[in-house]
Amino acid sequence: xxxxxxxxxxxxNITAGNSVKLMADINITSTLEIARSLTLDLNGYVLKMxxxxxxxHITSSAEVEIxxxxxxxxxxxxxxxxxxxxxxxxxxxxxxxxxxxxxGCTLKLTGGCITDCHATDTGxxxxxxxxxxxILYMSGTARIENCTAGKMWGAAIFNSGTMYADGGTxxxxxxxxxxxxxxxxTADMDMTVFNKAVYxxxxxxxxxxxxxxxxxxxxxxxxxxxxxGVTDDGGT
Numbered sequence: 001x002x003x004x005x006x007x008x009x010x011x012x013n014i015t016a017g018n019s020v021k022l023m024a025d026i027n028i029t030s031t032l033e034i035a036r037s038l039t040l041d042l043n044g045y046v047l048k049m050x051x052x053x054x055x056x057h058i059t060s061s062a063e064v065e066i067x068x069x070x071x072x073x074x075x076x077x078x079x080x081x082x083x084x085x086x087x088x089x090x091x092x093x094x095x096x097x098x099x100x101x102x103x104g105c106t107l108k109l110t111g112g113c114i115t116d117c118h119a120t121d122t123g124x125x126x127x128x129x130x131x132x133x134x135i136l137y138m139s140g141t142a143r144i145e146n147c148t149a150g151k152m153w154g155a156a157i158f159n160s161g162t163m164y165a166d167g168g169t170x171x172x173x174x175x176x177x178x179x180x181x182x183x184x185x186t187a188d189m190d191m192t193v194f195n196k197a198v199y200x201x202x203x204x205x206x207x208x209x210x211x212x213x214x215x216x217x218x219x220x221x222x223x224x225x226x227x228x229g230v231t232d233d234g235g236t
Contacts, residue, residue, distance in 0.1 A: 001041055014038065021069070022047065022086070025079060028055070035060040042066065042086025042112045044073025049090035054097050055117065056088070061104040068111030071141050083143075086112035094121040095158065096128035098147065103131020103161065109168065110140040117147045123154030123175050132178060134161030138192050142168035149173075153199050165192035165209040174198045176219075182208035191225075200235065 001019040004010045007028045013020050017036035022045040029051035034040075035058075049055045058064050068086035075082050082089065091097035098117035101107050109127075119125040125147030129136055136159070149155045156172025157163070162179045167190045174194060182191060196213040200206050204219035214228040215221070217235035 001039060014040075032056045034058045034062055034064055037063040039065045039067065042068045042088070044068065044070025044085050046075075046079050046082060046087045046089065048079075048087075049092070049117075052092065054093040054100055055091035056099045057096075058099065058101050058105045058107060060102075063106040063108075065108040065110060066112055066142075068141065071111055083113045083115065083145075085141075088112060088114045089116045091117040093119060095119050096124045096130070098126045098144070100124075100128050100130055101134045101136060101161075103133040106135040106137070108137045108139075109142040110137075111142055113143040113145065115144075115146045119147075119149040119154070119158070121150050122158065123149040123151065124156075124158030125149045125154075126156040126170075126172060127158075128154075129157075129159045129161035129163065129178060132161055135164070136161070137164040137166060137183065138170075139164075139167035139190065143171065144169070145171035147172050153197070156196070163192075165194075166190055167192055169193045169195065171195045173213075175201070176204050176206065177201045178204055180206045180209055181223075202234070 001021040003023045005024040019039040021041040022043045025046040027050040031053045071085035098114040114126045126144040144156045154175030157174045160177040193210045200217045200219045202218040206221045207223040209224045211226045215230045220236045
């Protein structure tokens with residue numbers, strides 16, 4: 001990957017389709033548009049939206065991996081209050097304040113923390129899977145936390161595609177209007193932990209995951225481990 005230290009270096013290399021590795025905290029003032037397949041290594045640093053809009057928008061059938069090569073890097077200075085390791089923060093949009101993933105695109109979120117991102121309207125303060133062909137693989141040490149949303153719940157995730165719950169932690173409400181499942185061959189211990197309420201909408205499905213909060217089910221549940229109450233509201 002290309003080592004980048006400034007917002008201009010980051011965007012120009014991503015536009016060129018180059019995988020990138022952060023070598024410093026980077027404050028961007030416009031949305032990072034990713035239209036080509038690549039890897040973004042947060043490398044323990046902060047990627048912050050300092051202007052208006054979401055942090056990342058993935059388009060054009062791109063397959064993107066976001067990882068964190070230095071997950072224990074300590075915070076100092078103005079970012080001291082943020083979690084250790086790589087962080088995506090500061091986004092605000094009508095939907096997908098952190099990351100908006102368009103239909104036909106794939107995001108592999110294997111590390112880093114999406115925090116303090118906000119959706120003002122339809123949900124997904126952290127991540128939005130926008131369209132039934134959008135795919136999210138969540139695994140490893142990836143975390144979504146402290147994000148908010150306006151209408152239709154989904155402070156952390158609004159899913160209208162397919163989420164593979166292969167690990168990591170979601171600390172915020174989830175609005176599932178698609179499918180939550182696991183990859184074939186995933187070990188039993190490697191499933192995403194959902195700590196807050198999950199809303200499974202009519203005709204949609206939960207097939208895997210560890211649910212510590214409540215689940216409102218209007219669709220179908222065929223798998224998963226549930227520690228909170230499950231309310232069946234016309235689902236199966």
